Amino acid sequence: ETSISRYNAEFVELDLLGTGSFGSVYKCLNRLDGCFYALKRSTKPIAGSLDEKMALREVWAHAVLGHHQHVVQYYSAWAEDHHMLIQNEFCNGGNLNEKIMQNRLEKVLMEIVDLKQLILQLCKGLKYIHSLKLAHMDIKPGNVFICHVQRKTIDESNSDDGYYGDHTELKKSPYDTVYKIGDLGHVVSLNKNQKIEEGDCRFLPIEVLQEDYSNLTKADIFALGLTIFLAAGGDDLPKNGPKWQVIRNIGLPNLENRPKELNSLLQQMVSCNASERPSAIEILQSSFLGCLTKD
Ligand SMILES: Cn1cc(CCO)c2c3c(c(-c4ccccc4Cl)cc21)C(=O)NC3=O
Numbered sequence: 079e080t081s082i083s084r085y086n087a088e089f090v091e092l093d094l095l096g097t098g099s100f101g102s103v104y105k106c107l108n109r110l111d112g113c114f115y116a117l118k119r120s121t122k123p124i125a126g127s128l129d130e131k132m133a134l135r136e137v138w139a140h141a142v143l144g145h146h147q148h149v150v151q152y153y154s155a156w157a158e159d160h161h162m163l164i165q166n167e168f169c170n171g172g173n174l175n176e177k178i179m180q181n182r183l184e185k186v187l188m189e190i191v192d193l194k195q196l197i198l199q200l201c202k203g204l205k206y207i208h209s210l211k212l213a214h215m216d217i218k219p220g221n222v223f224i225c226h227v228q229r230k231t232i233d234e235s236n237s238d239d240g241y242y243g244d245h246t247e248l249k250k251s252p253y254d255t256v257y258k259i260g261d262l263g264h265v266v267s268l269n270k271n272q273k274i275e276e277g278d279c280r281f282l283p284i285e286v287l288q289e290d291y292s293n294l295t296k297a298d299i300f301a302l303g304l305t306i307f308l309a310a311g312g313d314d315l316p317k318n319g320p321k322w323q324v325i326r327n328i329g330l331p332n333l334e335n336r337p338k339e340l341n342s343l344l345q346q347m348v349s350c351n352a353s354e355r356p357s358a359i360e361i362l363q364s365s366f367l368g369c370l371t372k373d
Pocket residue numbers: 095096097103116117118150164165166167168169170171172173223224260261262
């Protein structure tokens with residue numbers, strides 16, 4: 079019998095955004111509020127299975143993380159006809175991996191001012207997650223979602239708005255770019271020593287591979303360093319083998335035509351010794367972002 083599906087009752091399914099081992103993600107329109115949402119629909123995991131633990135961790139993490147500008151917003155989750163659904167904020171700009179691929183195709187490099195924004199915003203998101211005693215454990219370009227939001231333009235028409243500026247500061251783009259950390263499927267709590275589900279091995283620091291979970295926030299910093307490296311124009315990362323070992327033991331190759339401050343920040347973020355990696359808070363305070371954080 080056709081059981082009443084909340085999914086069909088409350089949403090209009092518009093596009094398939096992606097599929098994977100996790101299930102399928104659709105862009106949906108909520109019939110009531112007229113907003114778009116990203117809905118992940120996956121087969122309901124077997125009770126007591128590892129998949130169920132991970133699925134519950136994802137929902138618990140979203141519930142604990144509440145609202146933050148640089149974490150993808152969670153709205154609801156429910157189960158129906160052998161499926162589990164999670165309703166998240168829809169980010170209309172794709173993900174950072176698609177942007178990196180696009181830049182390579184067009185042979186363009188992210189400008190340093192945009193890289194600084196990327197680092198600033200992701201560090202604010204990580205600072206928030208870490209402040210709640212959680213670690214993301216799967217930071218990578220594919221899990222950084224992009225929102226293009228309408229720029230707050232000063233309305234030129236009513237010149238008596240008390241704004242006597244010259245209005246020439248209009249930026250080239252009609253929108254601001256907001257980066258958000260998403261996919262909380264690997265989130266772990268810092269204190270509880272639980273078996274972690276490793277994230278993408280290209281972004282995994284060696285100590286986590288060796289099951290040293292004493293510094294999980296610094297595992298996120300390591301993965302963030304590699305994520306920024308790729309966004310700044312670095313070559314693809316190895317999944318294993320000697321090149322994988324070199325990054326863990328020696329560090330990253332220098333990015334030419336990038337400021338030495340950026341290269342040294344990246345080197346620190348991927349330090350072999352987790353305690354030498356700067357925390358999200360330290361990066362926000364670092365001189366590299368200095369001129370930026372005073373906005
Ligand atoms: C494949 N895919 C494409 C998109 C659109 C990006 O412009 C997307 C989103 C999400 C997710 C997602 C990831 C992990 C868990 C749950 C969701 Cl809804 C997946 C997404 C999500 O949470 N929000 C999204 O926009």
